[in-house]
Amino acid sequence: MPDPLQPDWLQIGAKHLWLPYAQMQTAPLPLPVVRSEGVRLHLADGTSLIDGIASWWTQAHGYNHPHIRDCVAAQLEKLPHVMLGGLANEPAMRLAARLAKMTPGDLDHIFFSESGSVSVEVAMKMAIQYWINRGKTGRTRFVSFRHGYHGDTMACMSVCDPDEGMHGHFKGYLPEQIVVDLPRDAAGEVAFDALFAARGHEIAGVILEPLVQGAGGMKFHDASVLRYLRQATDRHGHLLILDEIMTGFGRLGTMFAGEQAEIVPDIMTVSKALSGGTLPLAATIARRHVFDAFLSDRHETALMHGPTYMGNPLACAAANASLDLFEREPRLQQVAAIERQMRAELEPCRGLKGVVDVRVKGAIGVVELDRAGEGAWLRPHFLKRGVWIRPFGNIVYLAPPFVINEQDLHQLTSAITDVMALWSRERA
Known part of the structure; x- marks a missing residue:
């Protein structure tokens, strides 16, 4: 029987829509969102939720x-889309120039795509061909790090954590990469240098999420780790790729996380907040020496890649508008205020039984549990408190929109402290 409390489009579509990260035999119906504004999602039944994770x-x-x-x-009325192969559009050209100006150092060559995963695929392809074009073959492996996550497409899965991540089923099919611990101390640095001494001839590049490893568990590391990796890759003559898909555009308090270590990667990937969360858009951004390796009179040295919707005028118009807002409005100051408030208001969770850590960096707040798989119990309790918080693995986290006010953020943090106290009493 149809549920009279649910819209018909939800019930009809649910028979056919394959949901992300869901066991479709047991997954509940998703919440029907009909409108959004500011930090709120409005549901079909008239209720609203404060979004604590800013739509991923x-x-x-x-x-x-x-x-x-x-x-x-305005862009829709003029030019919704045109291919970037042999043709150009103003929003894409203006966005490329703006990104080149705002990114650190000489990261000034922009390759557009439609999703973060594809931008990482392009970065990896770019790194491998960089060495081929320079006459060095056999450099086809990447160094990545435990708890890392770079996307769900095939090459991206190969540089995610093979043990802690979601992609263990594909072992044997995926390329085998070199996944190691982050070099957080002197012993780690010695081991990392030894790795390059032994296998440097195989390595095309080093890839990591700077300062915060996101979907691998919101694991934090210091800027000193980034500085060491930049020094090590320079010393051994290798490429450093920073995946700033989650961290870029202010999430950690600076426009790009790498700025906090005062380093410039050879290649950087961005997406998510690039378009202000409006339309799919990503970019792979290369330094001049990487771009120059593809220049010659021979066509075979060109980067043979071209997503159909790359440089889509609508998405680029959204991104240009988003950059306008970063220039006009105090987003980084808002992130600093969010950090201060979350640091104070999540702290009561630290003493709860079953909570092993509470940590905050920029506009990310994390409560880490001593067990995974509690999301099904936690989510309904958050919904009762009028908030959308989506725990995963063994963490409950917040990553709200930067424009959230103090009262709404307090509703999010108090929901977490209240629900975690209840969980601690009943489940831990």
């Missing part, structure tokens, strides 16, 4: 920001 960390400026909406609407 994309909504830097909040939902349905009028400036982004108006820029996309």
